[in-house]
Amino acid sequence: MTDWVAAQKWRSVLLLAICQVLALSLWFSATAVIPVLKSEYGLSGLQASFFSSAVAIGFVCGTLISAILSLADRIPPKTFFAAATLTAALANAAIVLFDPTSPFVILLRTLTGICMAGIYPIGMKMVSTWAKRDTGLLVGLLVGALTIGSASPHILNLLDTSGVDWQLTLIASSLLAVAASGLITLVSLGSDIPKAPPFDPASALYAWKYKPLRLANFGYFGHMWELYAMWAWIGLFLFESFQISEIQDGQFYANLGTFATIAVGGLGSLIAGIAADRVGRTTVTIAAMTLSGTCAVIVGFLFGGSPTILVVVCLIWGISIVADSAQFSTCVIELSPKNMIGTMLTIQTSIGFLISLATIHLIPLFIDLIGWRYAFATLAIGPFLGVLAMVKLRHRPESATLANGHR
Secondary structure: OOHHHHHHHHHHHHHHHHHHHHHHHHHHHHHHHHHHHHHHHOOOHHHHHHHHHHHHHHHHHHHHHHHHHOHHHHOOHHHHHHHHHHHHHHHHHHHHHOOOOOHHHHHHHHHHHHHHHHOHHHHHHHHHOOOOOOHHHHHHHHHHHHHHHHHHHHHHOOOOHHHOOHHHHHHHHHHHHHHHHHHHHHOOOOOOOOOOOOOOHHHHHHHHHOHHHHHHHHHHHHHHHHHHHHHHHHHHHHHHHHHHOOOOOHHHHHHHHHHHHHHHHHHHHHHHHHHHHHHOHHHHHHHHHHHHHHHHHHHHHHOOOOHHHHHHHHHHHHHHHHHOHHHHHHHHHHHOOHHHHHHHHHHHHHHHHHHHHHHHHHHHHHHHHHOHHHHHHHHHHHHHHHHHHHHHHHOOHHHHHHHHHOO
16 A cells, blocks of 8 residues: 555545544434533423433434445445535434424424434445544544544533533534534545445345354444443443432542543454454354453442442443444445445444433433342343354354454
8 A cells, every 4th residue: 555545545444433423423422411401390200211312313314224225335435425424413403493392393303313324334434435444443532533523422421511511512512513524525435336236125134144243243232232321321320329328429420431431442442453364253242242241240349349440440440341342334345245335234234223222221220120240231232142143153164254364
């Protein structure tokens, strides 16, 4: 690779990462304004949960539609990304025209989520065109940037939100997304996109029919069983633990600990991406899931105990729980036919986020039934099953195509 091509590659990859973070600020902005809406408009708990989860529900619907119609492999990726981002920005901005308690707000949030199907998986497909023995690193860089973006609302929660203009927050996130829709046109692709296969809705089932791909997806599903449920509830867990420990300013330190726990996953994603390209995808994912599952089991026993030890374990959990994420997507890129990568990535994220929606709502039930000491331990089921799937994939001959033969 010449110096000019290398420079073009990293310029495009970094610009793509920026575009993804700017576009996905539409998703993250909801978390930041919910406290203000509760205070000013008396938003109920159910309305608040739908204000946030409607985006995830829309994303699942959008990815299913995209997968069935093979849109990710039929529409030029930059065109798909730009159109989806611009539509999502308009839907998000339109919320300010309605009372936050209006059902139209939920519809607009759902539409925003549907458009996300043209952003997150498409970004991974675009970065794969630059992969030259470093696919894990490139996808890990994207996931790492998005992980830090996911943590950003918790920084806002460290501040006094009583003066925050929720309309300005939504407009600002929409403008960032509009900027992303323009900047994406400056991103270059590393190679030509192969022509999509003839239209066949059943082609989405290839993710199930081809066993190596199925095993990689099963590993990802186990990962998603744990990831978003931990992200959603770790803040409350830390806050209630710090209350028992009688820490002064417990809310502040809980928000700070939550931000650190989630954000440190960006570092884990990048380190794992470098390691996976050198020692193997299955090696890194098995190690990461084993560590994160162990943390899920033991963290509850630290509830109400030493805040320092608890935060250290949470940081280890935060690093390991995201470390494997990009590598499952990379497995799909390396195991899929080149003209079906977009659809296969879309299928993977669709089912994965559907699973995460379930566990996010199951954790409160587990808290009521068995308490914080054991509630998070139920999340270890996912990594445990994910490890089994990746061990099976490791022993298949097709796994030699992963990480340049490093499995």
